[in-house]
Amino acid sequence: MAMTRVRPGRATRSLFKSRHRPHSVPVSGRPDSAVIDWAAYIDGHRVSTDTVADAVRLIRDGRLTVEEESAGFVWVGLHEPSATELAELAEVFGLHPLAVEDAINAHQRPKLERYDGVNFFVMKTVGYVRKEPIGPEVVETGEIMVFCGRDFVVTVRHGAHGELGPVRARLEGDPERLALGPAAVVHAITDRVVDGYVCVADAVQEDIDEVEEAVFSPERTDESRRIYRLKREVIQLKRAVGPLAGPLRNLGSRRFVPAEIKEYLRDVEDHLTRVREQVESYDELLNPILHAHMTQVTVADNKDMRKISAWGAIFMVPTAIAGIYGMNFDFMPETEWKFGYPMILGVIAMACLSLYRGFRRNGWL
Template sequence: MALFRPLARPLRGSAAPAVPPPRSSAVTDWAAYIDGQRVDTETVADAVRLVRDGELTDNDGGMGFVWVGLHEPDAAELERLAPVFGLHPLAVEDAVHAHQRPKLERYDDVQFLVMKTVGYAERGGDDGDLVETGEIMIFCGHDFVVTVRHGPHGDLDAVRRRLEADPARLALGPTAVLHAIADHVVDAYMSVAEAVADDIDRVEEAVFSPERSDEARRIYRLKREVIQLKRAVGPLAGPLRSLAGRRFVPPEIKEYLRDVEDHLTRVREQVESYDELLNPILHAHMTQVTVADNRDMRRISAWGAILMLPTAVTGIYGMNFDNMPALHTEWGYMAVLAVIAVMCLTLYRGFRRNGWL
């Protein structure tokens, strides 16, 4: 495996050129961080040995850790990293197969955090925008962070660059990365929640507008999006609260984690209000559809009654009996037409007065 070649002497400092991971690898980026400064190495194993051997920290006593990022790795690749960082097999299995609920678990000295990621996907046609979900699994130890990402959302490149621009924050250790990722994920929740709120406002305007439209499909799609958000946002509150109370988290990071938890609470309340709002909108729309259908049925029934009257009269005179009123008179035909016209007009005015036409 190219990630585990023999140690090559790294260059220290953020200005060192990054070594791109192999194209066939799920590893998207890796680096050692010494006193908040990025140190690029040729392999992940080099970065681990650099941090644990203390080659660059002997003089200043600084803190170092390794951050490895992966995107949808297979079992073999993650199992090769597991012994390097001491990852538990159960956590490795969860990270490979994904589809986990948000949770925080401890395996010996390694914290394993699972978070759902969300994104708004542009779709053409009637489907419009849809909420898509993914996952981020984080293995956090005292000198390493391994992030495993599933799905197209939650890219961590921007998070890494932002942290690298703040060496003082990175110098706090792996928990600084943990907070930055959690903050990034919750910020995405807020953005998607705002987008869903805009969709709900548009649907609400359409439902209560004078123009008649069928919004049932859009309402059900929005309810599905809200359910996706609830599954991502709701279960994360407990893990974040537990994480903020762990002893291995520095006090400075605990304050930031509590702020992230506060943002998550606001998003959770917003999403719950969306669900409560969509139910009456759906009921109002179905009521409008029922009222419109009843109005159409009344109109059809009224016209049917009007058309049935001349049909009945002409049917009677079509029986061809000899002794029928006005059958053999010159004015009989016009009299019957006049009676039919008067009766139809009377029915029409009655239906109009009652609101059926």
């Protein structure tokens, strides 16, 4: 694969000059700083170098020593880099300031843009995680930004999801695919991101099925809070999945993508379409579940109100009779009769029993 060879500038010679470290090692000696991984790839095979500058020099000069000559591309991976770290790479690879600013600040929508021959691709990553030991699972999002040139790929990852270490390892195990150049890396990353969508969508589907079963079960449960939470998680998932369709379709039409990779990108696009339709159906499914649950709650409340009203009507009978005979007038019927008290108790009992049977027959009790 022919690559453009240019003489590295001063920034290339000084890039991470004092940082002789293997990949996946924190920079600046701080455990919370960016993690960087780099490699030069020639004909699909990895060439280990001590520094990023050596990898760039190997590819762009075509040699690491006087005897070695080859061409390929460099893949540099960053995790939440600082502005200084990304600025050094921007100077070496000619990254546009606007794209660099987006990569530092994150919180971008999925998009594909081109700056001076460098393609800038943004994707959302998702994960379904449990923040508390006994709390519900929620959808968390991150971002992956990819700068893709003719002889380099720079990936910037934000968030805890979408680790690219397995992607690099899988590609290095397939030299023929990796020999296709930076486009092969872009495809592998998009494939992993979309696979993450599928996993999260399946997990959300399981929770929706559980809620649906609970709503229509004979037991009375309050699932309104859980349904609203699932609707919020579905919205988060839709914001990540939906906007990626356009950029992914445009990526397949770019000239730097070989025909072999375009076929694989179409397959990724099919997977994205399926998961997007799946996520959209969740919202359509949760709405009737919520309506059914609210209807059940209303019906249950009405039943409770009928029971309360029925018992209230039954207890009004002895209350009314006792209130009448508690007024202590001198001239009241049956006050001097020795059977008056048992008779009143009998009347109260018969009236209450009649009301109880009537309410029970009508389904109020």
